[in-house]
Each structure stands twice: as C-alpha cells, then as structure tokens.
Amino acid sequence: MAEGSPVKGERPWGQEDLLRRLAGAVAGRRLPQSLLVHGPEGVGKRSLALWIARALQCEAVETAETAEVPCEACRNCRMAARLEHPDIHVHFPMPRPKRAASRAKLREAIEAQRHERLALLREDLHARPDPDAVTGLYVAAVENIRDQASRRPSMARKSVFVIEDAERMVPQSASPEAANAFLKLLEEPPPFACIVLTSGRPDALLPTIRSRMVPLRIAPLPTERVAAYVAEHLGVRDADRARGVARRAGGAVYRARALVHSEDGESGAGESGAAADDLLAAALDGTPQARYRAASRFSARGARGELEPALEALRIRLRDMLCVAAGAADAALDPDRMKDRMKRSGGARGQGARGARGGPGEGAVLEALGAVDAAMEGVGRNLNPQATTALLVEEMSAAFAGRSTGRTAGTPQFAGVLRSL
CATH class of the missing domain: 3.40.50.300 (P-loop containing nucleotide triphosphate hydrolases)
Structure with missing residues (x-):
C-alpha cells in the first residue's frame, strides 16, 4: 500500500x-x-x-x-x-x-x-x-x-x-x-x-x-482541528509546522495528508499554494507585466496537472479575503496574512473596489471567485493554461478595481458563505 x-x-x-x-x-x-x-x-x-x-x-x-x-x-x-x-x-x-x-x-x-x-x-x-x-x-x-x-x-x-x-x-x-x-x-x-x-x-x-x-x-474544518489531525494521525509533532500545514490545507484533511507526505510539506500540494499566491498578487498588482509573469508560470499544455490545484488553492485564499472584507476575519483560515495582504493592496486599488477595511470589497471578491469558476471550466475543457491564466488574472484585476466582470452569479456557494458570516 x-x-x-x-x-x-x-x-x-x-x-x-x-x-x-x-x-x-x-x-x-x-x-x-x-x-x-x-x-x-x-x-x-x-x-x-x-x-x-x-x-x-x-x-x-x-x-x-x-x-x-x-x-x-x-x-x-x-x-x-x-x-x-x-x-x-x-x-x-x-x-x-x-x-x-x-x-x-x-x-x-x-x-x-x-x-x-x-x-x-x-x-x-x-x-x-x-x-x-x-x-x-x-x-x-x-x-x-x-x-x-x-x-x-x-x-x-x-x-x-x-x-x-x-x-x-x-x-x-x-x-x-x-x-x-x-x-x-x-x-x-x-x-x-x-x-x-x-x-x-x-x-x-x-x-x-x-x-x-x-x-x-462537506464544509472545511477549522484550522485548529486540522492541525490536531496533522499532529495525531500524520506524526507532525512540531506545533508550528502542524498549524502551517493546516492553514495551507484550507480545512481539508486529505489535502493536509498530501502536504505532509510531499517532500518537507512544500512540494506537490505546497507548490499549488505558492502558485495561488502568485496569481493573487498579480491580480492585486493589476499591471500587464504582472499578468504576463503569472501566465508564464504555467506550461502551454497540461492544464490539469499544474493549474487546477492552483485554482483550488486560490479559492481558499479568496474565501479568506471574503471573510476579512465582510468583517468576519475570525472565520478566515489565515486572517493575519490576509489582512496584511489586503492592507498593502488597498492603496493601489480604485475606491470602487475597496471595502471598509482597506482592500477589495465583498462584491469585488465574489466577482473574483466567479472568474476562478470560469477558469476551472476552461481547465475542464483542456484550454491553454497560459491563456486561461492570463484571462483569469485580468478579470480578477478588473473586479478588484471596481470594473464589474458579471461573474458573481457563478458563485452562489460563496454568496451563501457571506450570508452566514
């Protein structure tokens, strides 16, 4: 086995x-x-x-x-x-x-x-x-x-x-x-x-x-529960490492398992988290240069192997952003990191995209999630991953800048999360 x-x-x-x-x-x-x-x-x-x-x-x-x-x-x-x-x-x-x-x-x-x-x-x-x-x-x-x-x-x-x-x-x-x-x-x-x-x-x-x-x-579990699973069932005795794995897993115990059993918890599933961070940073930057760098990270073929897990990890980060934007940071998986990211990005965004807490507002984040849904559909159709990524970052940047993408309706599950906060 x-x-x-x-x-x-x-x-x-x-x-x-x-x-x-x-x-x-x-x-x-x-x-x-x-x-x-x-x-x-x-x-x-x-x-x-x-x-x-x-x-x-x-x-x-x-x-x-x-x-x-x-x-x-x-x-x-x-x-x-x-x-x-x-x-x-x-x-x-x-x-x-x-x-x-x-x-x-x-x-x-x-x-x-x-x-x-x-x-x-x-x-x-x-x-x-x-x-x-x-x-x-x-x-x-x-x-x-x-x-x-x-x-x-x-x-x-x-x-x-x-x-x-x-x-x-x-x-x-x-x-x-x-x-x-x-x-x-x-x-x-x-x-x-x-x-x-x-x-x-x-x-x-x-x-x-x-x-x-x-x-x-099946809802994601709280970070502390996943950290307990990582410590008790996966043998990670270092409490800080267990919490770090749990945060990157986004409340998913089987994703935590993949992180722990990849090399030092940073390759494999960890690479998708790093890719998601790059995609979000490029969208918050909003420049064509950032969009090009994000798209060039992925190969021109094999969308599912690289892009699909990165999009799943990006959803987790946008969920945290939604929690912070809605004033429910305690519900986020990694609230401090997301607060800092939103604070640093607030000055670069137009006022129409900014919420009361200095970063993208709730509506902008929901539209960004809709853009991720559309990108996932492109992955399912085996579209070119570089083109898919470029369009995704462009649409997320537009949402964060207050220019509607019309994608919000594609994310009712996240609207439900927002109502429950």
Whole structure:
C-alpha cells in the first residue's frame, strides 16, 4: 500500500455529526435516493460517498431501525470496504479510448478502464490519476451506468452508484449529451437504485440534474482541528509546522495528508499554494507585466496537472479575503496574512473596489471567485493554461478595481458563505 494511504473502509475524519445524522437516516430508511456530495478539494467527498454506500448495504439495516450502520463487520461491509461489493458501482471521469470500432466496443473499453482504476484504489484509496489526462464522463460511460442500474442487485437490497467529479459529465466539446442521458436515469430511477454524485464544482452541473439531487455539503474544518489531525494521525509533532500545514490545507484533511507526505510539506500540494499566491498578487498588482509573469508560470499544455490545484488553492485564499472584507476575519483560515495582504493592496486599488477595511470589497471578491469558476471550466475543457491564466488574472484585476466582470452569479456557494458570516 502506498505511504499515507488510509485504512480501507475509513470514516471521513472530523465529520462525526454529519455521519451520525446520515447513519440515522439510513437505519430509518429515510435517506434520499439521489445525493450530491460537494465541497472543496481534499475535504473527503470520496470517503463520504463510499461510507454512504457501505452504510446502505450494511446487513444491520435489516435487523433494527436503531442499528449502528455501517457495522463494519458483516459480509456486505467487508466487501464494500475492499471495493469488491457487486452492488456498489463506482464510476469516474476516464480518458476517452482512442480506438473503438463501435459504440459497444467503446463501452467495453471504458468499463475496462474503470476496473483498472478500481484496482489502483484498492491499493490506495486516495490515489490520483494522471492529472494531465483529458478525462470525462462520456455518453458511453453513462450508458454503462444506466444499463447497470436497470438490473436488480445480485447480493444486497440496493444497487448503489457512486459517480465522482460529476461536473465532468459535460465533455470537453461542451456538449450536454452525457448529462442529458444521465438525467433520464434521475427522472425515473429504479426503486432499488441509490445514486451518490460527488463534485467540487456543483454549479457546473446541469440545473436539471442539480434540482433532482439532495445536496450534502462537506464544509472545511477549522484550522485548529486540522492541525490536531496533522499532529495525531500524520506524526507532525512540531506545533508550528502542524498549524502551517493546516492553514495551507484550507480545512481539508486529505489535502493536509498530501502536504505532509510531499517532500518537507512544500512540494506537490505546497507548490499549488505558492502558485495561488502568485496569481493573487498579480491580480492585486493589476499591471500587464504582472499578468504576463503569472501566465508564464504555467506550461502551454497540461492544464490539469499544474493549474487546477492552483485554482483550488486560490479559492481558499479568496474565501479568506471574503471573510476579512465582510468583517468576519475570525472565520478566515489565515486572517493575519490576509489582512496584511489586503492592507498593502488597498492603496493601489480604485475606491470602487475597496471595502471598509482597506482592500477589495465583498462584491469585488465574489466577482473574483466567479472568474476562478470560469477558469476551472476552461481547465475542464483542456484550454491553454497560459491563456486561461492570463484571462483569469485580468478579470480578477478588473473586479478588484471596481470594473464589474458579471461573474458573481457563478458563485452562489460563496454568496451563501457571506450570508452566514
């Protein structure tokens, strides 16, 4: 097993209250048939989705409504923990096979790729595929899902479908064909089928799909809780280093794991944080020279490998900026650093972009987050990362300068954060 890989059948760490409510819903047969598990990178969406699948198949559900599920001891739980249960179907975005003589051959090739990926996950539950590969949930994959869903379960009372990164159901050609095909399954699901989607960008799903799912958000954990996880479970005894890792992880324990297991906590996941800092600094600078330097940091190809994690880290920094701008600095993950950054940038920005605290105001930050959402969509379509970055920095600079980009509507989840502060 790869270093740092979790125990099979793990419980998502730090989500005890959520797990308790879900276990009660499963035991009482009240869990919705279609769920959308969403949240930032590294908060544990896959772990939670697989935990839900395991709970639904647990044999203890059949014995009493008060049973604790998943029991982790019955045959169903053990097989589910090993990713070997015949009635739990896990699907992922996959590269499109290059040679397939027919639609049937294409479906076979995609299914073979899926089983290869499952074999890797049995060795390391959090193994990541090639970040530069162009992947999608193509129509052929959705046809496989619908075919599997039409068959009654072979061993348990339910068939559970876990579909990861569901926003990639819209392929790089931007055709909604795959998503529309999946919608037909959601409109009339078999009574024995349960569907769990995961997504880091639920806004990218078709509205008709979102409206048929019950959303289940995994929120980032407070920095101190992640620091405790880093110390207790990852062996980082130095308190300052543990807090530093926790801040860079942005409340996500699995991102913290990646930071610790990369070289000295600064490469790999740490590089994405440094890239995010450069992007934000360039946007606050606002000059063409800064925009050029930010864009040239990324290669002309391979957007997902370098740019996608940097954009995820940039979202975390903009969330902190939003908290400070709204007067709720205590809710920020690294408030002191963000206050200093906003104070230093305030003099360079136009008054229309400045909030009462000397930096970009709430509306400007929300528009910048909308620009990040648009850049993430560009990454999903495999657009040139340098062009994507240049446009992103230009739009963020415009937002900070008080020139509306019209992107705010693309970030309702952050508007919700603002209302809750």
